[in-house]
Each structure stands twice: as structure tokens, then as C-alpha cells.
Amino acid sequence: MSDDEPAENISGGSAGGGLAAEFDEHEAETRAEAVVDRLGERYWQKAYGGQDAFECLVRTILSQNTSDKASQPAHDALMDRYGDGTDLAVALADAEQSALAETIESAGLYNQKSKTMIAIAERVVDEYGSVDASGEDASDSETESRPAEEFDAFVTEEDPATVRETLLDFSGVGPKTADCVLLFSGGRAGVFPVDTHVHRIYRRLGIAAPDADHEGVREVLEAQVPAEKCGFGHTASIQFGREYCTARKPACLDDPEACPMADLCEQVGVYPATGEVTDPAEAD
Template sequence: MSMYTIPDFATLRRVLDRLYVRYTPPRRAEGDDVLGTLVRTILSQQTTRAATDQAFTALLEHANADWHRIAHAPTSIIEDVIRPAGLARQKAQRIQALLSQVHDEFQSYDLEHLHQMAPEKARAYLLKFKGVGPKTAAFTLMAACAMPLFPMDTHIFRIFERLRWLDPTLGDEAAHQQMQALIPPDDRLPAHMALVEHGRTLCRARNPLCEHCPILTDCPTGSSPPD
């Protein structure tokens, strides 16, 4: 018998609700359009939600929410504005390249047509932009277009493995499909954000802080006595 088991709905609901109490993730997207969500998601790479929000707000305020001004500003200025999110030079270059490519293709700064595309086609379209990987593309489409996707990152993989919901020998695609089917559509955005925050702060790869974990009683790994 496998030591990894898909949880029943009551267990899933209990775990998610406890994470929501701890991390208070937004239940819906922040209200950005598709392009704004994509830029915000690029800023969020390898940083916290608070740092992302600070950098994104500063970027919009600096340019009066004008993508043209952001695209054509000196890159060093954009770097300074988004510095709270970390990796400022890399992210500034990627954001400006993205904006230029979108404008060259559509003569406007607009990706709202993705709402009309099938999820896999929309995902493939976003992946053509430098700096947009599978997780960034899937999160953007989930958050901005309410597409039935659930992006998995290393934090979420680690948490699900420690909960023994996910067999680590599964390939990435099989794991994505299994967990995407598990998480109810209305929970996908808040669950993703709460799980990522949990993985960054408590359920860390090294030295996890199990004594502070809100889902410890449901975690066989954390609640087992050390060998």
C-alpha cells in the first residue's frame, strides 16, 4: 500500500482553511488586467507577497499606470523603482522587453484577448515571452482569466509531499494534473498563494518550523517523532 494518499474533501478543506487563517490570501485576483497580472507575477518571482505589492504599486505610481512610460523609461530608473522585489535588473529588463513585444504585436499594451483562448493555447502564447515560465504563465491565467489551472512550484511540491498527498516519484506533469484536479476552482488562487507563503516562512526546505505550523496535526512528516 502506498504511503501517499489523496486526501478526502474534509481533510483538504481543514488544511486550506487553517492556511487561510494564517496567511489571509486574497480570494480573488487583485483586479489587474491580464498584462498587469503578468507584470505583477514577474515581480513576484523569488520574493514575498508584501515585497511584490510594494514594488508593483511603486511601479504604477511612478508611471501613472502608463505602460508606455514604463516600457520607454531608462532601465536603471525601473530597477530603482522595483528594487523591493529583488533581482531588480533582471526583472526590469524582462518587464520592458515584454511590454515592447506586446506593443509591437498589437500596437497597444493589452493582453485581454487571452480570455477568449483555450487554456493550453493561452499558456503556450505566454511562454514565448522571455522570463515567463510555466508557473508564471499558469498563475497569470488562473488569476486574471479564471482559467482552470493550478500552478505548482517547489514550495507546493514540498508541502504536498510532506503531507503525503503527492508521491515524489511522479513526474511534474502528472503531479500538476493530480493536484489541479484536487483543488476546487474557487480555492486555486488563495490555495496557491497560501501554500507558497507557508513554504517560504514555515515549511522550509531546510529546518522547517514545525512547532509553529497551523496544519501540523494533518502532517505525518512534521508530527512524527524524529528518528
């Protein structure tokens, strides 16, 4: 594992309550489940759910196209500036874009990400700020409207498919971001977010088609991995991708037995005899 990366996947935040992965003794029914079970023997397990939904959405946007090491300080700085005793959605909706961009600079793409966050915050305030925490119309109540709380209730209580469709309708929110919110905030079973590591690993293993896009890989994994193991499968696969199945130099190039998945892997796009590594979609 690179010294530049944390030992644990920070994007998951605190363990929180909610869905805990359980690893049964029975024989795995699919190769994908066998991979996740083996990851369960090697990496830490955690519970999913319990994060504030809007903060989780903001955190995941910060993590786009960067490492946890870069995005975590940006998240901490954002919360120090905008999350102290106020509704985060309201604070970001009212934020000056240049000031927000400066605050999250360490995460990279800060101008684009700050514009995305403000636009999403404005939409959350507009769509979820009409009622207060007690359910009364905010215009008829002295209680301050808390849009982020209403948004959190929507994410954790509404039908997952409806939540995902709504999140994907937000500008700047893609499938991986939407799925992370469903997993880390909602604690929803059967959600397997696909980032660049997951996309690479499961095509290289031969579990997903070599030319499958991110959504294609997600569909395969959510169909073949038991619902209660999907959350852990996501975070553990990221750790496995950092430590063993890296993009340019997977462990099997030096030693076929160095990788704990050696007997489960088809090495699509990996050629130990020549030392060549290609994207699985370009493999012979």
C-alpha cells in the same frame, strides 16, 4: 508566520470579480481535496480574476525569487512612475532599462527583471498594439492604441491552453508566472500555480511523487482538486507553508500534533525522531 511576511498573500492583489472558491459539505474525493478543504477552514477565502493582465504579469515577474514584502514596494514604485494615466505596456516598452531597474530595486534581481519586463512590453506592444480599444486599425484611427487592454482581452477571453502556451513563449515567463496570470487576471477555474511552497508541501504530504518537478506537482493537483478550489488551494498552501510546513523546520518536528495536516501527511523527508529534514526527492 514570520514577522517579515504579510498576513495575506499580496501577490493575489485585490479580490476583484470572477471565480470564488466554494467549499461543499460533501466528503473529499481525494487526499489533495481534503487538504485544501482543511485549509479552507483555517485561512481566508477570496475571489479570483479581475486584475489587469499585463500589470499582473509584471507583478508576478517582480515576485520571482523574493518575498511579497520586497516585491510590493517595487510594484508600487513602478506603477507610480510608469502607470499614471498611460498604457503600462507602452510605457515599459519605452522605458530606459537603468531607470526601470532603479525603480524596482527592492524586488531584487532588478537588472534581470527590468530587461525581462522591457522585452515583454515590446512584444505586447508589437503583437497587441495594432488595434485600438474599439477594434479599429490604429493606423486608420485617431484613437490611441492600448496594447495592454488588447492583451488583457486575450488573457481573459482566449482559450486557457492557448493563453498559457503564449505566455510561456515570453522570455522570462515560466509555468508559475503563466498560471498566476491565468488565475489572478483571467479567473480561470482549474489553475493551481506551483511555487516553491506548493512544490515542497505536496511532495512532503505524499500526494505528489517525491521527485516530481513543478509541472509534475501541478498536474497531480489540477487532476485531484476540484476546479473551483484550485485558486484558493494555491494561495492557502502558501500561507500554510509559511506558518506550518516550512522548508527547514516544519511544525511536526516539535510536536506531531502541531500541524493541522498531521493525519493527512506522510512526512516524506521529515524525520521527527532525529530532527532531520531533507528534500522529499532525497528521502529514504
